[in-house]
Amino acid sequence: MKAVIKNGVAVFTPQGFLDGNNTSSFLELDDVEAAINLKADLILVSLKKVIFFNRNGLDTFIKLFSKIRKKNKAVVGFCDYDDNKYKAIKNFYKNEIYFSLFKTVEIAYLFSSSFKNQNKNILIYSSDNSQRSAMAIELHDNGHNPIIAQNEADFLAKKAKKSSYDYVIYSTYLGQMGQNIATRVTGNAIVYTVSGYLDVEIGNKFNIEYHNNSLNVGFRLFIFDAYKVKSMNVHALNFFSKLSSAGAEYNATICFAGMSFEKTQKEFRETLEDAGILFYNELDDILQNKELLKELGASSAANIQNKRVLNKKNVLELPRFIDAAVVTIEMMTNAKAIKESAEIHNLVIDDKTDKIASSIGYYGDIDGMVILVFPTKIAQKACELLIGESTDDLELILDTLAELVNIVGGNIKTLLSNDDIRVDITLPRTYQNIDDLLAVISNRKGVQVDLSFDGNKFLFFLTR
Amino acid sequence: MNVVVMITKNKIASFIEKIPPTPKILQETLALLSIGELTKAAKTAENDLALKAYLKNIVNKPIYGFKNEVSNISQIFGILGVSQSQQTVYNYMVTLLNPNEWLLFKLNSKLFYELQAQLSKKWDTVLSHLEIDNKDIHGAITLLPSSIIVSEALFKEKIDEVTLLRSTKALDYNTILTRLCGIGLFDICEQIANKWGMSTIVSQIIQASSGIKPSDDENINKLGKWMHLLLFYELSQPLFIKAGLNDFIDFQVDYVGDIYDEFSSLMGIE
Numbered sequence: 001m002k003a004v005i006k007n008g009v010a011v012f013t014p015q016g017f018l019d020g021n022n023t024s025s026f027l028e029l030d031d032v033e034a035a036i037n038l039k040a041d042l043i044l045v046s047l048k049k050v051i052f053f054n055r056n057g058l059d060t061f062i063k064l065f066s067k068i069r070k071k072n073k074a075v076v077g078f079c080d081y082d083d084n085k086y087k088a089i090k091n092f093y094k095n096e097i098y099f100s101l102f103k104t105v106e107i108a109y110l111f112s113s114s115f116k117n118q119n120k121n122i123l124i125y126s127s128d129n130s131q132r133s134a135m136a137i138e139l140h141d142n143g144h145n146p147i148i149a150q151n152e153a154d155f156l157a158k159k160a161k162k163s164s165y166d167y168v169i170y171s172t173y174l175g176q177m178g179q180n181i182a183t184r185v186t187g188n189a190i191v192y193t194v195s196g197y198l199d200v201e202i203g204n205k206f207n208i209e210y211h212n213n214s215l216n217v218g219f220r221l222f223i224f225d226a227y228k229v230k231s232m233n234v235h236a237l238n239f240f241s242k243l244s245s246a247g248a249e250y251n252a253t254i255c256f257a258g259m260s261f262e263k264t265q266k267e268f269r270e271t272l273e274d275a276g277i278l279f280y281n282e283l284d285d286i287l288q289n290k291e292l293l294k295e296l297g298a299s300s301a302a303n304i305q306n307k308r309v310l311n312k313k314n315v316l317e318l319p320r321f322i323d324a325a326v327v328t329i330e331m332m333t334n335a336k337a338i339k340e341s342a343e344i345h346n347l348v349i350d351d352k353t354d355k356i357a358s359s360i361g362y363y364g365d366i367d368g369m370v371i372l373v374f375p376t377k378i379a380q381k382a383c384e385l386l387i388g389e390s391t392d393d394l395e396l397i398l399d400t401l402a403e404l405v406n407i408v409g410g411n412i413k414t415l416l417s418n419d420d421i422r423v424d425i426t427l428p429r430t431y432q433n434i435d436d437l438l439a440v441i442s443n444r445k446g447v448q449v450d451l452s453f454d455g456n457k458f459l460f461f462l463t464r
Numbered sequence: 465m466n467v468v469v470m471i472t473k474n475k476i477a478s479f480i481e482k483i484p485p486t487p488k489i490l491q492e493t494l495a496l497l498s499i500g501e502l503t504k505a506a507k508t509a510e511n512d513l514a515l516k517a518y519l520k521n522i523v524n525k526p527i528y529g530f531k532n533e534v535s536n537i538s539q540i541f542g543i544l545g546v547s548q549s550q551q552t553v554y555n556y557m558v559t560l561l562n563p564n565e566w567l568l569f570k571l572n573s574k575l576f577y578e579l580q581a582q583l584s585k586k587w588d589t590v591l592s593h594l595e596i597d598n599k600d601i602h603g604a605i606t607l608l609p610s611s612i613i614v615s616e617a618l619f620k621e622k623i624d625e626v627t628l629l630r631s632t633k634a635l636d637y638n639t640i641l642t643r644l645c646g647i648g649l650f651d652i653c654e655q656i657a658n659k660w661g662m663s664t665i666v667s668q669i670i671q672a673s674s675g676i677k678p679s680d681d682e683n684i685n686k687l688g689k690w691m692h693l694l695l696f697y698e699l700s701q702p703l704f705i706k707a708g709l710n711d712f713i714d715f716q717v718d719y720v721g722d723i724y725d726e727f728s729s730l731m732g733i734e
Contacts, residue, residue, distance in 0.1 A: 001710070002627065004634045013634055015715035016700035017733070025702040026710070038631075049715045051696075051724060052733060331625045334472065334644045385643045386633050403632045410628045 001026050003035040003043070006403070008112040010040035011079065011105055015049040020056030027064060036072050039427075042112055043068055046105065048080035055092045065099050077175055079105050086171045101173040110167060111138055111174070120144045120166040125155035126173070134174045141193045141225075189221040189287070189296075190214055195228035198236035211243070213361045213426045215250045216369070216464075221296045222247070225283050227258030237268050241275040248276060253296045257283040313366045315447065317416060318462060321370055322449055324411035325460050332382040332404060333453055340450040340457075347441055347448060347461050349373060352434040356398060358405040359437070362412060364423035370412065371437065371446075372405060373459040394432065402428040471618055473645050476652060479617055483561065486660050490515070490557060497541075497550045498599070505549065506538035518556045518577075525581045547602040548588060554606035555580045557660060561613045567620040569612065570707045579709075580609055582698050586731070590690050593730050600663035601687065607657055607670050608695060611638075611649040614656075615712055636714045638674065649713065650674040675716030686723070693720040693727050 003010035014026040032043055045061055047053065058078075065076035077100030078089065089101060102108035110122065122144050126132045136146040147165070149155035159168055190211075194202070211222070224240075244254045255278045261269055269279065278296075280286050286293065314321075326337045349355065357373040374382070376397070383400035384390055391397065409425035416423055431437040446463030486494070489512045496505035509515055519540050524533055534540055541549045562576060587605035591597070615637040619626050629635060635643075642648040654667040665684070672679040672688020673695065679685040696715045698704060720727070727733075 001705070002631055004631060006632070011634075013711065014700075014705075015710050016696035018700075022700055022702045022705060025705040049717055051693075051715075051717050051720070052728065054734075327625060328628075331622070331629065385629075385640070386635075388639070388643060407628050407632050410631065411625075414624065414628070 001031055003031065003040070005035060005038050005040050007109040008040055009042040009044060009105065009108050010035035010038070011044050011046050011108075013046040013049055016051060018050055018053035018057035020054070020060065023057045023060035027061060029064065029067060032064065032068055036068075036074060039424075040074065042075040042077075042100075042108055044077055044079045044100075044102065044105070044108055046080040047078055047085050050085075053085075053088075058089065058092065062093075062099060069098075075100055075111070075175075077101055079103070079108050081171075083171055090173075097173060098175045100175040101171070103169070103171045107167065107169055107172055110142065110144060110169075113142065121147065121164065122167045122169060123147050123149060123155070123158050123165040125149040125152070125159075125168075125170045127152070131173060135169060135172070138174065141195070141228075143191065189223055189293070190219050191223045191225050191283070193225045193228075195226075197230055198232040200233075200235035202236045202239050206239070209363060209424065210426065213363060215247060215252055216361060216367075220250065220252045221255070221293070222252065223255045223257055223283065223286060225258060226256050227260075227282075229259055229264075231263040232268060237271060240272055240277060244272070244275040244277050253278065255280060255286060255296070257281070257286060314368050314462065314464065317366065317419070317421070318447055320415040320419075321412055321462050322460060324415050325370065325372060325408050326451065328404065328408045328411055329382055329451075329453060329458065332385050333378070334385075335454045337458075338452045340452055342447060342449045344445060344447050346443065346445055347371070347438065347463075349434055349438070349459065355434050356394075356401065357431040357434060357437045358398075358401045358428055359431070359440075360405045360409040360428045361426035362409065362423040363426070365421045366416075366423060368462060368464045369441075370405075370408065371441070371461040371463070372408070373434065373437070373461070374401070375456060375458070378453060378456045378458055398430040398432060402430050405430075471622070471641065471644050473647065475618065476641075476645060476647060479614070480652065480655050480659070483656055483659055486557065487512070487560075490553060493553055494550060497546055497553065500546055502541045502546065502549065503538055506536075506541045509537050509541075509553070515553070515556050518559065519552060522552060522555065522577055522581050525578065527581050527585045547597070547599040548584075550599050551584055551588075551602045551606055554603045554662070555584060558606055558610050558613070561610060561617075561656075563613070563616055563620070566616060568616045568623055568626075569709060569712070571612075571616075571709075575703060575707060576609065576612075579612075579698060579704060580606070582701075583608060583694065586694055586698070587691070589730065590694060590727075593726075594686075594690070596687075598665075600665050601669065603662065604666040604669040604687070605691065605694075607653050607662070607666060608673060608691060610653050610656055612709065612712060614649050614652045634711075636711060638676075638713045648674065648676075650677065675714065675719045678719070689720050689723050690727065692716065693723065697727075697731060 001012055001014065003012050012027055012031070027045065035043060068074055068076050079102040081103065086101065086103070090097070102111070110120065122139055124132055124135050124139070124146050126135065132148050136148055139146040147158065149158050155170065240254070247254060254276070257280045259279060273279070286296070322339070330337055354376045355373055356376055356379050357371060359369055359371040361367070361369045379397055379401050380390065382404055383397055386400050386403055387396065405428040409428065413423055413425055441463060444463045446461050449460040451458045451460060489508060493505050493509045496508060509519070516537055519537060520535050523540050523544065524530065534543065544552060558580070559573070559576065562573060566572060583605050588602065591602060618641065619637060626640065629640070638649045650671050653670050657667045657670065668679055668681070668684045669687045669691060671677045672685050673691035675692045679688060699710045704710065
């Protein structure tokens with residue numbers, strides 16, 4: 001069974017009956033590894049479509065969870081259950097629950113370091129004090145505003161004020177959490193949350209590919225939220241110094257917020273400052289200061305020092321990139337595409353009104369970025385298959401467009417692998433405003449292909 | 465660019481058009497069975513060697529519980545009785561739609577026959593429990609696996625695209641088809657039933673068994689619920705999970721909530 005992956009959460013959805021005889025047929029280690037290769041940091045089994053399960057059935061999943069944890073440190077567990085199922089699981093395993101339980105998959109997204117919709121007001125309740133705190137800390141690290149209900153009465157009173165909260169979390173249990181560095185995007189700044197002792201392990205935990213691709217797609221300000229860092233050793237010092245030097249060619253800035261040097265050598269700060277890293281007492285000292293943000297480059301993503309040219313490798317694979325995009329849009333719109341023109345130049349969009357765009361990067365044996373620009377109406381049409389109905393909700397359309405572009409990225413990956421070219425894909429980025437897109441890729445040449453679906457124009461742009 | 469659009473209404477129409485009408489021997493066999501002429505029906509069925517082989521294959525499966533091999537068609541019809549004989553002939557008709565090679569699902573003829581046998585025998589148990597003795601309702605279950613054949617036929621050329629789509633969003637084949645063409649798997653099954661001259665009640669039960677088109681008729685709806693739950697009981701068996709059938713359509717847990725306890729008790733689920 002294949003997982004559905006969204007916001008860094010891989011969800012397997014078995015249907016029907018789960019018992020000791022069949023659970024190993026639902027989920028095999030290969031399926032899980034495929035999900036982990038697609039950058040899932042939570043691996044969950046949804047119980048939404050399960051009408052019956054027993055302990056033997058869950059045990060098989062839990063043994064598999066244990067293997068996953070040992071190998072990949074991913075968060076593992078179950079989601080999408082009602083109160084009866086939650087009670088049954090808690091009753092089966094009592095105090096031996098090392099896996100996590102998320103009442104809904106939407107709640108699980110909140111705990112994913114890849115979830116891009118931060119800053120949510122979230123009411124939390126658990127009868128277990130330590131669980132309440134653990135959830136609050138994780139949510140805070142992921143950029144949300146957790147509000148803890150201290151007891152059931154408090155929870156019910158707070159919950160009654162529905163409009164005060166974006167999410168309400170209960171019947172949820174955090175087992176062992178992942179060890180990836182939480183990453184979130186705030187405006188045009190990327191915030192990494194680091195904690196504990198920073199040592200040689202930082203090199204393993206930090207997703208350098210994600211960072212490099214963020215530089216490539218135009219991010220210029222990177223903030224390490226370090227208020228929970230206890231100390232740093234020389235290996236971590238070298239890591240951050242190199243990271244800062246490597247970002248210099250993009251004119252990128254690295255900042256630390258909330259870092260205390262109580263248990264870290266004071267000279268380290270000077271060394272880091274010499275490498276160009278800036279220090280601030282609190283995250284809000286940066287994020288709430290618009291002038292400072294502008295100065296640090298976060299208000300404009302266009303300041304690219306490194307203009308990379310489209311190389312032969314990419315051009316040779318161009319038909320595959322176009323195929324990947326066209327096949328996907330054809331699948332989504334159930335309409336045939338006609339290629340109208342293909343030229344190499346800077347991205348040209350004659351009429352920027354009523355258009356939205358999305359981009360996805362790829363890296364590995366070759367690297368680059370695919371950008372799709374749609375008239376909003378075509379994007380709506382293309383997203384109908386995924387949404388299930390026609391909608392004018394632009395936020396939903398953009399969100400779905402990101403999924404669509406993710407499918408294009410997956411197609412690119414598959415088509416290139418047929419030629420033994422291995423690439424990974426970045427998370428997709430969407431643009432509600434075409435000027436924002438143009439700012440990111442200003443002065444970059446690429447191949448622009450104009451396509452038409454049922455007489456509607458659609459633009460494909462490949463660049464580096 | 466060698467690409468074609470995914471699935472169109474024309475493709476569906478072409479698939480339905482290619483469905484063969486009921487072969488003459490089967491028509492005669494079914495007509496004789498419907499008036500209770502088991503011996504004459506058996507004699508007619510003997511003339512179709514493929515039907516004969518299928519009947520022998522299916523009734524000698526362990527689920528039918530015969531100690532000794534049964535090979536004579538008269539004997540088979542005699543043991544099964546009118547309703548189950550008719551059901552088995554319909555099962556055979558459905559296999560005429562089977563592809564030469566399964567590509568979307570990891571199935572083969574043997575496994576498909578096994579699914580038919582399991583569904584049919586358990587459907588008989590359900591009807592016996594519900595005290596329903598109606599040969600058309602007995603036969604309704606035979607149409608259910610045709611939804612698998614329809615999925616295979618329509619999606620087999622788009623496996624990579626569908627796999628990628630389903631890795632992004634939990635969409636079953638019925639939903640994809642409905643969103644693309646406005647016609648679902650069970651609508652196509654209904655058209656097959658019409659083409660084969662099956663009773664209207666068969667189409668109604670099949671539509672209700674999709675779990676997403678409840679019937680206004682309470683009795684039909686009840687049968688649809690039992691069939692929907694039975695289907696997912698079978699599709700939770702390891703062989704069928706491995707064949708990729710568990711999530712080919714959406715299981716509607718809420719739809720069957722009110723009959724679950726009765727079902728689990730009947731099937732001995734603990």
